[in-house]
Amino acid sequence: MFRLESRGLINREKRLNFSFNGKKLYGYDGDTLASALLANGNHLVGRSFKYHRPRGIFSSGSEEPSALVQVGLGANTEPNIRATTIQLFDDLVANSQNHFGPLEWDFMRVNDFLSPFLSAGFYYKTFMWPKSFWEKIYEPIIRKAAGLGRLSGEPDPSTYDKGFLHCDLLIIGAGPSGLQSALMAARSGAKVIVADEDFLLGGSLNGDHTQINNDTGVNWVKKTIEELMSFKNVRLMPKTTIYGAFDHGIFGALEIKTNLERVKSDKPRQVLWRIYAKQSVLCSGSSERSLLFGNNDRPGIMLSRSVRQYCNRWGIIPGKKISIYTNNDDGWITAKDLKEAGCNVVMVIDERSDIVVPIKNVDYRLGKKVMDTKGSLRISSLRLDDGTTVETDCLAVSGGFNPNVHLTCHERGRPQWQEKNHCFIPGKIPKGMEVVGAASGAFDLNNIFDETSLKMKKILSYLGYKHQGKIKLTAAQKPYNVAPFSKSLAKGKVWVDLQNDVTIKDIKIAVQEGFHSVELLKRYTTLGMATDQGKTSNVLGLSVLSLLKNEPIEKVGTTIYRPPFTPVPIGAFAGRSRGKHFKPVRLTPSHQWAEQRNAVFVETGNWLRAQWFPLEGELTWRESVDREVLQTRESVGICDVTTLGKIDIKGRDAGAFLNFVYANNFGKLAVGKVRYGLMLRDDGIAFDDGTTARFAEDHFVMTTTTTNAVTVFRHLEFCRQCLKPTWDVHLLSTTDHWAQFAIAGPNSRALLSEIIDSKSDISNASFPFMACGKVSIFNGIEARLFRISFSGELAYELALPRRYASSFMEHIFETGKKFNLIPYGTEALGVMRIEKGHAAGNELNGQTTANNLGLGKMVSKLNDCIGNTMSEREKIDGxxxxxxxxxxxxxxxxxxxxxxxxxxxxxxxxxxxxxxxxxxxxxxxxxxxxxxxxxxxxxxxxxxxxxxxxxxxxxxxxxxxxxxxxxxxxxxxxxxx
Amino acid sequence: MIIPHPYLGPRDACEFVYKGDAELVFRPERVEPVDYDAFHDYLYLRQNPAGIHKELWYHEYGDRSWLVVTRNTQTHEILKVEFASNYISKQKNRKSNV
Known part of the structure; x- marks a missing residue:
């Protein structure tokens, strides 16, 4: 075991079993998969993207470029999980990715020997000919050889959820400055959310031996969190990544709720939150960057602070012979902590020569560089520029720190270069956001505490809260000095981007070929792409580009940062909107009735409508549809037309309004009459059609087509509020309130007379074609009757309050037996309207005008209405x-x-x-x-x-x-x- | 984005439907002789500035009001929100005063 006796924030009482590539291993509660693997001496965890080089665990956080594993089995499997961020749980199953044959003997490692040919642009240049080979032969092979994990190919069985949160203050990151901010806000009474991607709050303090107010950093974190938990106005959200900062203080957050394997629980595995925050404080800290030297990608080569964290937080012995290569003071802190823990530090190499060595009893070299490393599946030795060879199995590298500025850039902010610490710091910050701590480019804890205190006081008073009491935090002084980027290019196979296998050579080629703008370089070489989005590689790549272009790095600039900060599963974006829940299904009032009669349904917009009603013995849909048409035209049929949009229009100016929105005249429509109406767009193209009935001088009932019900209503509201704001017109959508049925066929009147209450007279003389009126059914229920016909038969449409629809269906079919009443579906409806030559959606397709439809004569020439003027254009009227x-x-x-x-x-x-x-x-x-x-x-x-x-x-x-x-x-x- | 509705307070942009340039409320009227050019300009010539823009938003999943939102298209900053009808009457008063 590579575990120290006592160090670390893990619960050694609670052993957790897991497997990696089938090997049964164990770790402890509090481990990540990465720390558990290292505790078992496992540095090699995968193969690289392109060259299939052996790769190990490189970092200890979400910036991890290499240690991507496939977690879970079967349908639950999830690819490209960063071993450094997943919390270890019992029976976790992990497998390495991207190799053929065993991980140690990947057959594709031949790519590494072929690497001189596989540099940037290789695929573009090589697989050009013959053209037809690309899709069928080249691409599938390349895709198979290159790549990450695999999807299960099965539907994801887990549940995902979405939620909304509101707060005064969102604190992003629960490191020292985040916790200090949280404490100040909590005590002031402000509603606070504290989100951190780690399952353990505390940030860098959990992995460092810091003193805060004469206590250890870890203890201070514990006490602070205890206090925070006592406040009702504080919501602590560990395992929650703020992945994007959007306009007006809206943040996207992904919360990991349960372990991957707990799929049997109906609880959501992950929750996608939309957080509305009046103010936010970004305390996202910094990420370490590597240094450039030959073969700097071997397993065992890790970021220095991560090595320290593995030792301090997880009690790991990262190697038997550890060397440290640094260009800044932080590397020496790693050396100090490792030595204190009893690890064997063989050498510290510092690129700087003019420093005071801060620790004793360690072999060191100043002003030296690492040139190359050796080792097959793990580093075994390194060579310095003076020729010295050092045997080592773990090389901790520190090339300085990059503030995590990402969230300040999601609204197109660009980071700016800070010469003092050689890093990019936030430039223009989104409104309502403050940046504190390492994320702002401050690396001294005392300064950070002071600055956070000042900024928080300002934020709280802006929010209308008063800062309560004194919070004075002091930490042990830690100087931070870092050397500038190397002025010469490192030689050999030097990796810049571990995830995409981008080397210095690739950047050289890109520059030679003219792809020297940062955005082009990124796309040509894939530098900074994929799941890690270049968190460890981007700034290194820029330093190389700056050397090659002989331009200062601030002039080279950065690529645009876009959400998400870390990958968000598509499942989380979908939430519960899967399959049939993707959009709501609207059912007609007669749906259940139709279902019992074995209707075949069709989707029209969100609606499900009966398409036809097959009878026993009917073998094809045509048999059913032909029968429905023949029988309706022979006797009587009924069809649910509730889906048509229904709009109640009332007001003194309702008539004038209809005259305006329809192309044909409506002002003179008599009360008790219905008219066909054609609605145009203002450019003269047909928009929608339907009928409108006049029930009173100031009351019309409009129907629209099913699909346009929403857009017509929106359009009418626009006409009412924006074009005729002084008119007295009121609109109400009543589509769902009235069940409406078309009753068509020569016997429709006879049938209806038996359905409606006797006092209503519907004889041809008193209720002729295109009449409308109120009738009563079921002894006094008010219904609306329209004598309109889409089928071309003697026909009516009856609208009744929706809740009576099913009793109505039962009733009319009982009564209709003697007339051979049948239900007909949308297919028969369509056949009958084509037989009659009525236009429908296929004809009103957004390309056709009234003239095209043969309705040109209807269009008013006199008054002003939507679309009539532009209908007169030559091209559509000639x-x-x-x-x-x-x-x-x-x-x-x-x-x-x-x-x-x-x-x-x-x-x-x-x-x-x-x-x-x-x-x-x-x-x-x-x-x-x-x-x-x-x-x-x-x-x-x-x-x-x-x-x-x-x-x-x-x-x-x-x-x-x-x-x-x-x-x-x-x-x-x-x-x- | 969050749109501060004059009556309903801050509302998420997903409750709204976007239409476009607020100039669309000033539709020419058809009077003899018909000014076809005015209709052409109304239909096809819109402002699309990079910067401050008045635009129409419809609170479809809310109170169905049409709003004129003054928004900076570069920063998404919302400077003013008013009911379209109020905006129109103010603009018409201003025009008739000139």
């Missing part, structure tokens, strides 16, 4: 425009196909000969042939002409005759009868 007409195959046996295009006889089927398209087709059981509606140039003047209906998809050509769109009962005798 000679030879498309007209909606009917089409029938000359050979009755042939079946028309919607979407076919019309070509004049004898001309080749080319775009320049295209005269229009078929928009709707149906088999007409009344005419016993296929019929269609479509648009063709000057169609209304070409009745009787034959053209080809061409379907290039299956290379089918059908000769069709242009006809009137009114196939059935063109005079309309039936609907007036």
């Amino acid at each position: 000679e030879g425009i498309l007209k909606l007409v009917g089409f029938a195959p000359t050979n009755k046996m042939q079946t028309l196909v919607a979407g076919s295009h019309f070509i004049p006889k004898g001309k080749p089927a080319k775009l320049q000969n295209d005269e229009g398209w078929m928009s709707s087709v149906a088999f007409s059981p009344m005419l016993n042939k296929s019929i269609g509606l479509g648009f063709i140039k000057a169609g209304d003047q070409r009745y009787g002409e034959k053209v080809d209906s061409v379907n290039p998809l299956n290379k089918e050509v059908i000769e069709v005759e242009i006809t009137s769109p009114h196939f059935f009962d063109p005079e309309g005798d039936r609907l007036r009868g």
Whole structure:
């Protein structure tokens, strides 16, 4: 075991078993997977992305580029989990990724020997020819060879949730400055949320031997958290990453709720929070960067502070012969802590020569650089620039610290260069945010405490809270001095980005080939891409680019930082909106009734509508639909049309308003009458159609199409509030309040007379075609009756309060037995409207005008209405425009196909000969042939002409005759009868 | 984004539907002789500034009010929110005073 006897914040009483690549291992409560692996002496955890180089654990936090593992089995498996962030739990199953054969003997390691050929742009340049090979051969092979973990290919069985939180102050990060801020805010009474990605709050204090107010840092953290937990106005959120900062103080947060394996619990595994904060304090600390030298990617080479944290927080002995390579003071703290813990520190190498060595009894070299390392599956030795070789199995590297400025940049802020500490610090900070601590580029704890105190007082008073009592924090002084970036390029195979296998050579090639802007460099070399987003590599890459371009690093600049800070699973974004829950399903009032009669349903928008009602013995949908059409036209049928949008329009100016929003006149519509209305957009294109009934001088009831119900209502509100704000008009959407049924067929009146209460007279004389009025049913329930017909039959639409819909259905079918009443679905509805030549959604497709639809004469020329002026434009009003007409195959046996295009006889089927398209087709059981509606140039003047209906998809050509769109009962005798 | 509604206070932008340039409220009226150019300009020429912009937002998942929001399109800072009807009457008064 590589575990110290006593050190660390782990519970040695609680052993946790886990497996890695099938090997059974154990760790303790408080371990991460990475610390548990190191405790078992496991440095090698994976293979690199491109060259399949052996890779180990590089860091101890969310910046980890290398230690990505696949966690869990079967459907629960999750790829690319950073071993450094996942909290160890009992029976965790982890496997390494991206290798063929055993991890130690990956067959793809041949890529490493081929690396001279595999540099930046290799794929772009090599797999060019033949072109067709890319998709089928090259790409699949490359994808298989390169890459990360694998998805299970099965639906994710876990539950994810979403939530909203509001607070006065969001504190991002619970390190020293975060906890200090939290304490001040808590005592003031402000509503505070403290979020930290770690499962243990305390940040760097958990891994450092710091003294705060004469107590250890760890104790101070414990006491502070205890106090914070006693406040009702504080919400502590460990395991919660603020992944994005959005406009107006909105933050995205991902909270890890349960362990991966606890899927049997119905509790959400992860919760995606949207946090609304009046103010925020960013206390995200800093990330260490590496140094550039030959073969700097071997397992055993780790960031210095991480080595220290493994030792201090998890009681790990990271190696038997540890060396440290630093360019700053922090590396020496690692050396000191390791020695105190009893580890064997073989050498400290500092690039700086003019320093006072702060510790005793250690072999060191000043002003020296590491040139190269050796070792196959782990580092075994390093070589200095003076030729000295040092045997080592763990090299702790520190190249300085990068403040975690990410969240300050999500609103397009750009970090700025700080010369003193050689790092990028926040530039323009989003409104309402303050940055304190290492994230702001301050590295001395005493300064941090003082500055945090000042800034917090300001924030609290801005929020209207008063800072209570004194919080004076002092820490042991820790100087921080760091050497600037090296002025010469390191030689050999030098890794800049461990995750994407980007070396100095790749950056050189990119610059040579002209990709020397940071954004281009990133995309050409993939530097800083993928799951770690370059947290350990970006600034190093910029330093190399700055050398190659001979420009200062601040001029080279950074790429744009975008959310998320760390990866967020798609499942968390989806939350519970999966499958059928992705969007709500709207059910018609007769849904249950239809379900009991085995209806086949179709989705129309969010609605489920009965498409047809198959009877026993009917083998195809056509049999059912033909029967529904024939029987409706023969006797009577009923169809649920509740889905049509219904809008109540009231007010003194309601008539004028309808005149304005419809293209045809409505002002003169008599009370008790219904009229077809065509609604245009202001550019003259048809928008929607429907009927509107006038129930009183100042009361109209409008119907819209099912799909446009929402947009029409929105449009009407726009017209009302923005275009006619002084008119007295009131709108109310009543789509869900009225159940509406179309009752069609020659026997519809006879049937209805038995349904409605006797006092209502619906004889042809008193309730003619296009009449409307209130009737009562069920002894006094008020209903609305409209004598309108989409089917072309004698027909009514009856609207009744929704709650009576199912009793109504039972009742009407009982009464309707003697008339052979049948239900019909949307398919029969469609067939009948095509037989009648009525336009529907296929014709009102956003490309067609009133003229195209043959409704040009309806459009008002006199008054001002939406769309009439632009309808008069030449191009949409002139000679030879498309007209909606009917089409029938000359050979009755042939079946028309919607979407076919019309070509004049004898001309080749080319775009320049295209005269229009078929928009709707149906088999007409009344005419016993296929019929269609479509648009063709000057169609209304070409009745009787034959053209080809061409379907290039299956290379089918059908000769069709242009006809009137009114196939059935063109005079309309039936609907007036 | 958060849009401060004049009556309902701060509301998340996801409750709203965006339409565009607030100039859309000034639709030309059809009077003889018809000014087709005015309709053309109204329909197709919109302001799209990088900076302060007045735009129309509809509180569809709320009180169904159409609002004129003055927003900086570069920073998303919201400077003013008013009901479209109020905005229109103020603008018309201003125009008639000129």
